[in-house]
Amino acid sequence: MPSVDSSLIRNFCIIAHVDHGKSTLADRLLEHTGAVSQREMKAQFLDDMELERARGITIKARAVVLYHERNGNLYELNLIDTPGHVDFHYEVSRSLACCEGAMLLVDACQGVEAQTVANALAAMEHELAIVPVLNKIDLIQARIDDVTQEIEHTLALEAEQVLRVSAKTGVGVPALLDALIDRIPPPQGDPDAPLQAMVFDAHYDDYRGAVTYVRIMNGTVRKGQKIRLLRGATTYEVLELGQFAPHRRACQELTVGQVGYLICNIKSLENVHIGDTVSVPGDQAAPPLPGYKPPQRMVYCGLYPSDGQEFSVLRDALTKLSINDPSFEFTPESSEALGFGFRCGFLGLLHMEIIQQRLEQESDVDLVQTAPNVTYEILTKKGEMLHIHRPQEVPDSGDIEEFRQPVVRVNLLQPTEYIGGVMTLCQDRRGIQVRTEYLSPTRAMLVYDLPLAEVIYDLHDKLKSVTRGYGTMNYELIGYEPADLVRLDILVNGKRVDALSFICHRIDADRRGRAVVKKLKGEIERHMFEIAVQAAIGARIIARETVPAMRKNVTAKCYGGDITRKRKLWAKQREGKKRMKSIGSVDIPQKAFLAVLDTGEGNK
């Protein structure tokens, strides 16, 4: 490994809105600096998780070291590719804390979008040097001048500073490398001070145990030395250390400013806390670094094993996942209808979907998911403050002094021609307009305060359809506000199904109630008796549908050859029924528990 002095190190991350080409540009940098040979190269090289490749998006930030020679100096460039999706903004903020600079990528056709703004502002808050870059200039639809102007206008970055590249063709990459070296300051820090390193990520390797990702802030760490993780005050020996080049490459030491990994025979990821500080044992230890703000869970849902027996299998699977993904949390809960399971908190709906997919792929547990909801606050008449993670916990309306919901500030960016449609969309969801900003004569940003619940369910989809795909949004929690909310209960044959209760605005209650019972009617198969599906607020029924009794279900032919086939078919149906949840004598299929997501907007 070339010995590097810290004035030749540059640490930066690539930030952008989803799909603006971060990972593709990382490919070009890997290629240009020879980190990955042409033969090894594949598109979005750093997106190596199966789910990332399947979905074509980055989910987890990835660090990689590049070497670049210029004017006789060999520079070490530590690049972190970050995800663009709003749900994974947390990954971006962790990466920012390890860098002195950020490359802000903007798609020359799409222009400045919601995540562009959010990520750029976050980088500025971290006082990083920002290198703005226009990408996809190879496309004929590229609006180079307009978008440069948007960058200048919105983010107060100078137009002359904006570089132009194509991550597809590689045009502009050499000039980009020059700019990164010239504009991003080298890391500060004292190589001789006691070791102080930031743990910014970790993963588990079946053979080596925990692999801890660190950025050295001060001092040096060497192979064989003892280290201490300050938070747990646990001491380990460094068995291996190295850098990602892009695969793990061992070396003898990591010194100030460098980014790399430590392998210390840590048997479980539970012992590694993201945001922790690595130092040395004893009284020489450096002070702990500020660490990270814990990630904010925006959405909660219940996850239950459809077979009650599998509770502990599910718990193990969740534990394993949460270790690799500390932004997701879970606590055991129980429901009358669903038995024992877990209330899980996620960064957003995409995050929820991904966790669920991973659970199913990696653990083979068949899951029942309840509809996602946000956390509410209730001030009771007795003056108690309750945090409601699930609708069942809402007390009787007589005991409620004030019902509060989380409100987010949403930035919506779109071409000006769609402003009217987007405003209607926000007003329908009880949004309060904060301001309008024009990024350029043709693009505008609307800022609204909206209930989080309205935002997570479908605002993004609706925005896309109102703006023909051109609108983007980003949101940030700003606090809780009182609202006229009610809990709606769903009764199946007169029995309340706790897992189907949901919270909504009183004005929407009738519409939502009707939509949900209608949807449930479609999900519940006919039984041998009639089934009433009702929606109620307290004791008042507001909607009702009936699943008629089964009228005919009989196989005509059953001769010699049919016997085995029929027996197997019926036995299989029995297994299928076991996987449904029985409420009274009614079998409710798993996906019915998501029926409450039906907003009934179609029949408004």
Add this chain to the structure above:
Amino acid sequence: MNRRFETPRAAYVHVPFCRHHCGYCNFTVIARRDDLVDRYLQALAIELASLARPREVESLYLGGGTPSHLSPAQLCELLGRLREWFVPAGSFEFTLEANPVDMLPDRLGVMREFGINRISLGIQSFLPDKLAALERDHRQPEILRALEHVRGHVGNVSIDLIFGVPGETEDCWRRDLETLIAVRPQHVSIYGLTIERGSRFFGRVRKNQLKRLDDETERAMYLTAIDTLASAGYEHYEVSNFALPGFRSRHNEAYWTGRTYEAFGPGASRFVAGRRETNHRSVVTYLRRVMAGESPVAESEQLEPEDAARERLVFALRRIEGIDKQEFLAETGFRVHDLGGPALERFVAWGLLEDTPQTLRLTRDGLVVSDALWPEFLRQ
């Protein structure tokens, strides 16, 4: 005592050839490949030879496909071969499934000569539109002519009718039943059209080109059939089977009451020594295997005593007179109530099953939704 291990007294032979492959059919069938008949007859002879010595049987059943589709010479060879291996016993029932258009004197002569004493006619309907929808090539005149010919040779006739054909009304069905009763066969099988995976209609339903009738109409048609036939003197003795007194299908009763039976031909299923086996459903594979001296069996399964008992419970309950509980215990070693458990109690309470000290049977309400009961009585 245990029926599962007695020497079979019934045998089934599958003849897979048809003139045309009907859209609703997912049986083991091969159309327009009459060139394979001779190889089939050779293969069947080889498979039959595995019996080693002739057997006494009370029933022999030739199903299909369309056994009557064979030429008189081929029929002669087939029936002759069967008579070498099977010796009639008791009140021997020898059934052949036939297509009306094949019922010509020359074939019927061969049938009578070899002792066929029961003809099961796949008429399906007497109405031209319905027959067209079912892709059947006969119409009422051919049917009536066929019946006349059959009766000249074989006295015992069974007729199959289908209801619930897309486009059919309750009135159509009533007319079909009236014609049927006027013709007065000894035995009637009534089938609600089922469109199963593997048939061409299945794809058309999925693409919304074909619309199934709604449950309510099908239920009404089924109940109309039961009532109409009962008042015409037919006994309803199994979900879809009706007979004039003394004319129940003895062969099928063997299936439903847990008796053993031999089987030959592609796709044929046997139940011998507690084992259920099914031959390969592909005619070509069947031929290749048998010709190469290999076993044609594609699937087989040894039934545990409890599974055998559960299966028996379900299939015997499909018989209208139900289960004699004492007899069931004696023959299977299991008590009906132990196998049925709480589900059985529930179904009795809901009025779907009728439970008396001696018997357990479906009620009329239970009958029409009976498929929803069976999963509760089986285990995987």
